Amino acid sequence: EYPHVFLVGVEEGLLPHSRSAVEGTLDEERRLFYVAITRAMQTLAITHCRTRMKYGSKVLCHPSSFLKEVPEELCDELIDSEPVSLDEGRDMFTAMREMLD
Helix, strand or coil: CEEEEEECCCECEECCECCHHHHCCHHHHHHHHHHHHHCEEEEEEECCCCEEEECCEEEECCECHHHHHCCHHHCCCCCCCCCCCHHHHHHHHHHHHHHHC
């Protein structure tokens, strides 16, 4: 049990992984997703990208199908943010690193 849980990159192809249907591990990935979300005691943050760089090319990303299985009444807040600039992203990571030092 953790006060705050962050699940990052909850996208088709990553969660569930693109090989899981072929390898027959889809149910196991669903179980692990369930375990992760049930460990959050206070807050749970789930994120996904609109686009991602993959092998040097920008590809569109889609939210994981597992998210459709989460009951809507459990979702307090949906934030649909605009992409940040490269400088804004660097500034955010710099601030996070400083908090950890």
